[in-house]
Structures are given as structure tokens and as C-alpha cells.
Amino acid sequence: MSGEAKQETNHVGGWDSMPPSSRAPAFVTTPVGANDPDRKGAEAALLNLKQAQAEHPFWRNRFFKACTAGQLTRADFQFFFGQYYLYNRNFTRYLAALMANSDNDYHRARLSENLWEEGGGLETDKRHAEIFRKFLREALEIDIEKTDYLDATRFFVREFLDFCLRSHPAAGSAFLSLGTEGIVSRMYTIMVEGMLKASIPEEFLSFFRIHIGCDDEHAQTLEDMMVSYMHTPDWYNTCLSSMNYALSLRHRFFESLYDAIQGRKLQGVMSRIQARRSLAPQYPDPSLIRFASGQHGAPLYENETERQNVKATVERMPFKSEIIDTRIVRIAPGKLNERHKHAHEMILHIAEGAGRVQVNESTVDVKAGDTVFVPRWSLHQTQNTGDGELVMLAFTDYGLTRRAYQNEPPARPAPRKEEGAVAQAVADAEE
Ligand SMILES: [Fe+2]
Ligand SMILES: [Fe+2]
Structure with missing residues (x-):
């Protein structure tokens, strides 16, 4: 009872x-x-x-x-x-x-x-x-x-x-x-x-x-x-x-x-935020405020899984930001990253190459210069449809969500939509 x-x-x-x-x-x-x-x-x-x-x-x-x-x-x-x-x-x-x-x-x-x-x-x-x-x-x-x-x-x-x-x-x-x-x-x-x-x-x-x-x-x-x-x-x-x-x-x-x-x-x-004081010194070191094109960030994550056709790496730009977190996602030609979701919202800006981004059940084609919005907790995945590497800048509010979001203890294995293509949702897969 x-x-x-x-x-x-x-x-x-x-x-x-x-x-x-x-x-x-x-x-x-x-x-x-x-x-x-x-x-x-x-x-x-x-x-x-x-x-x-x-x-x-x-x-x-x-x-x-x-x-x-x-x-x-x-x-x-x-x-x-x-x-x-x-x-x-x-x-x-x-x-x-x-x-x-x-x-x-x-x-x-x-x-x-x-x-x-x-x-x-x-x-x-x-x-x-x-x-x-x-x-x-x-x-x-x-x-x-x-x-x-x-x-x-x-x-x-x-x-x-x-x-x-x-x-x-x-x-x-x-x-x-x-x-x-x-x-x-x-x-x-x-x-x-x-x-x-x-x-x-x-x-x-x-x-x-x-x-x-x-x-x-x-x-x-x-x-x-x-x-x-x-x-x-x-x-x-x-x-x-x-x-x-x-x-x-x-x-x-x-x-x-x-x-x-x-x-x-x-x-x-x-x-x-309330203090109205600059978080940068009067003369910030240029290396702390610029990330030049072609530069590499700190490696964060990489995955190559033949069965799922996944081959992607993630780097983080070393800015000392509080909330905005910028990552560089690279996907090899013809390959995907995992289908996943997370607490942070994200703007994806395509820096090089061409691809296809899926957000929940919609898919958009993208090329260098395009920008995609990925709302919080939406399932998303990107495929490189071009001949060269697909390079994307992912701007997230991870600095906020890592403070505000408490992960629920894992209860059951994540649902799989179709074997091989859908990797669920490690909330912080891109950390
Ligand atoms: Fe993501
Ligand atoms: Fe006692």
C-alpha cells in the first residue's frame, strides 16, 4: 500500500x-x-x-x-x-x-x-x-x-x-x-x-x-x-x-x-552583471580577446565511430568568458556528428564547407557564412555534405547552464531512433 x-x-x-x-x-x-x-x-x-x-x-x-x-x-x-x-x-x-x-x-x-x-x-x-x-x-x-x-x-x-x-x-x-x-x-x-x-x-x-x-x-x-x-x-x-x-x-x-x-x-x-564594472583590464592582452582564423582551440572531445558514420572533433576557444562558450566543431567529409541534445542553447555559424543540420524533425542545408539556431534540449545533428572539412563555430550559454542545470541521475538507457544513426544525448557531449 x-x-x-x-x-x-x-x-x-x-x-x-x-x-x-x-x-x-x-x-x-x-x-x-x-x-x-x-x-x-x-x-x-x-x-x-x-x-x-x-x-x-x-x-x-x-x-x-x-x-x-x-x-x-x-x-x-x-x-x-x-x-x-x-x-x-x-x-x-x-x-x-x-x-x-x-x-x-x-x-x-x-x-x-x-x-x-x-x-x-x-x-x-x-x-x-x-x-x-x-x-x-x-x-x-x-x-x-x-x-x-x-x-x-x-x-x-x-x-x-x-x-x-x-x-x-x-x-x-x-x-x-x-x-x-x-x-x-x-x-x-x-x-x-x-x-x-x-x-x-x-x-x-x-x-x-x-x-x-x-x-x-x-x-x-x-x-x-x-x-x-x-x-x-x-x-x-x-x-x-x-x-x-x-x-x-x-x-x-x-x-x-x-x-x-x-x-x-x-x-x-x-x-x-549588476556591478557595471569591466571584467577586462584597461589594456587586455590581445591573445585573450582574439582568436585568429586557422588557430586551434583546446581539444575537448573527439569521436570516430565507423558504424554510425561519425567523425567529429570539438575544440574550445580559450576565452575567459563567464556565460558564452565558443567551440569549434569539425566534421570530416561525408561524416556526421552524434545526434544529441543539451541544456545550453546554441548558435552554429558555418565557417568552412557545406552541410546539413537537423534540429528535431527539420533539416536545413548550410554553407560557409550561414548561421543556425539550436534551441535548448532540441535533438540536433550535422552532416558534412561537402568535399572538404566542415568547420562550425558553436556559441553556447554553457557558462549559465553548467551553473543552473542539475543533471538527473541516469534512469534508463536513452531511446534510439534508428540503430546506428542516432546517438542520444549525452547532455554535455561537447563539453
Ligand atoms: Fe550540440
Ligand atoms: Fe546525537
Whole structure:
């Protein structure tokens, strides 16, 4: 059963809806029915809740996808964990808030054990917030005093604390067990994968390794506390909606951080555009502003595949441009380049020879002096129909798209239109 379907059966609204128990002095009581824990049994209820946890849309957030695909850089993690630190250093406050709300001294005793371990026991330099700071300092070289927290970060932390402070202990324990401690191991495994792919050395990742290994006990304490309320009316829905709320808060938080990571890649360019300052010195070196005819650029790519009748090379003109990227494409007589597509738009100017350019399903004949526009993501291919080499200048906005476009992880092999003639779409084949 899918997560959405289950939520519907349990009369809970959208997955990010506010649970009824939050900030309410007691449960919103509904007639005892299908969710009666006595009928289902606590174990079956827990199984359902954990399935909903595993299927929550949170696991599909774009930050995780980028971690798995290895698309994030060390600078991206610097930003992400600099923000995450505000949540991390407040973690014991969430536990303390739940503890203060608990009417049961046994649960308070067990929570104090969690707090004791979070605090590093007698060794205060082993407290988890301190280990995390060490990670920020050593692995990412972040100065935590200088972090400017986003509103999204402040909101996330405030809502976490507020929920724990103001909710019934059944809701609070579900929020912190199923919605928080119970996801730590899987969540940190994904983050570790992303960091290793960003070349952050394993030796700095002990904070994550500790939590991948040990927080199950903490989750168990909170889960026991949650289950102890199973005879309370509407217990199941309260647990489900509290868990969903914790996960959807985190989902929104990670999505916001991901948007910010994306935006930061473009900020530099935008500020240089706004600054109205020349990016060239007063006397630019002629070699930096001229590329003479007949000159060769830096080799970028070459392909000769007999079966596909492909024989082409690509060079890049060595201009220090921000956005516009100029490449020289050479195709041998009678040959083609691959049929492909990419995020950047392109103007093709024919410098020498004659050919035929296909853009999606249209084909145009071209000769030296002609210019062709290739829109973003259109499938295109060029054939040399002349006797000599076909030389084209390809002007693209690659400097923009390489900052703005995040490649989706490859899902399935690209479709082939006709065997041999169509080579798909390596988005950056001409890089
Ligand atoms: Fe911890
Ligand atoms: Fe292209």
C-alpha cells in the first residue's frame, strides 16, 4: 500500500498537513474505529507507521537525490551543514521539552539517559553538538560564528522546538521517534554517500558514523514512550500525523536548502552583471580577446565511430568568458556528428564547407557564412555534405547552464531512433 493511500484510509489530510494534536492541550477525539490499536495491536500499528515512514515523500527530496547522484560539491555541503548546525545544536532542547511534558517519571528517567548520551556523559567534549562542531571545523572549515541562518532554517528549528514544547507527550514522542530519531540511520547514510562523492575524507565523518550505528536505542526509548499511550483515543492517527509533520517539516527544510544551493551558483554571475564594472583590464592582452582564423582551440572531445558514420572533433576557444562558450566543431567529409541534445542553447555559424543540420524533425542545408539556431534540449545533428572539412563555430550559454542545470541521475538507457544513426544525448557531449 502506498503512503498516500494509507494516509487516506486513516483520514489524515495531505502529507504535510498540521497534526491536530500540535499546540492543542489534548487529543482531538474521534470515534474508535478501524484504527483502534487494541484491534490492530500495537505491533501491527507500529508496522504500518514504519511503512508510512519509509514511503514518505521526504525520502525523495532533491537534496538526497543530489547526494546519491554525486552532484554536490564540498562548498554545497559547507552551506548545507552550516545551516543544519542550528538544528543540531538545539537537539537536546527538543528532548528536554518532551521530557518536561511527560507525566510519567519512568519515561522522564529514560529520556534523561538519551540526554546524558547526547551530552557525552562525563566527557563534555564528546557531546554530540561538539562532535558536530568538530566536523564543521575540520572537514568543512566553517566558522560557525559567521553563519547567516536562512528564515527556512530558523522556521524549521522553531517548529521542532515548538511542537515538542506544546504537544501531548504521545504526539511529541511520535514526532521525535518515528519522525526524527528513527530516520537518522538512513538519512545519514545518504548524506555520507554524497560527502564521500564530494571527496570529503571518511576520517572526518565520525559524527555520522556514530549516529548511523547507535541512535536506534534513542529511537527505541521514544518509541516505547509513544506505544505506552496506545489506549488513548485516536492514538494511531496522532502518531501518524505527528510523524508526518516532522518528516514534512524536514522535507521543506531540505528543499529550501537545495534551492539556496542552486541559487548560490548563479549569485556570482548576477552580482558581476549588476556591478557595471569591466571584467577586462584597461589594456587586455590581445591573445585573450582574439582568436585568429586557422588557430586551434583546446581539444575537448573527439569521436570516430565507423558504424554510425561519425567523425567529429570539438575544440574550445580559450576565452575567459563567464556565460558564452565558443567551440569549434569539425566534421570530416561525408561524416556526421552524434545526434544529441543539451541544456545550453546554441548558435552554429558555418565557417568552412557545406552541410546539413537537423534540429528535431527539420533539416536545413548550410554553407560557409550561414548561421543556425539550436534551441535548448532540441535533438540536433550535422552532416558534412561537402568535399572538404566542415568547420562550425558553436556559441553556447554553457557558462549559465553548467551553473543552473542539475543533471538527473541516469534512469534508463536513452531511446534510439534508428540503430546506428542516432546517438542520444549525452547532455554535455561537447563539453
Ligand atoms: Fe546525537
Ligand atoms: Fe550540440
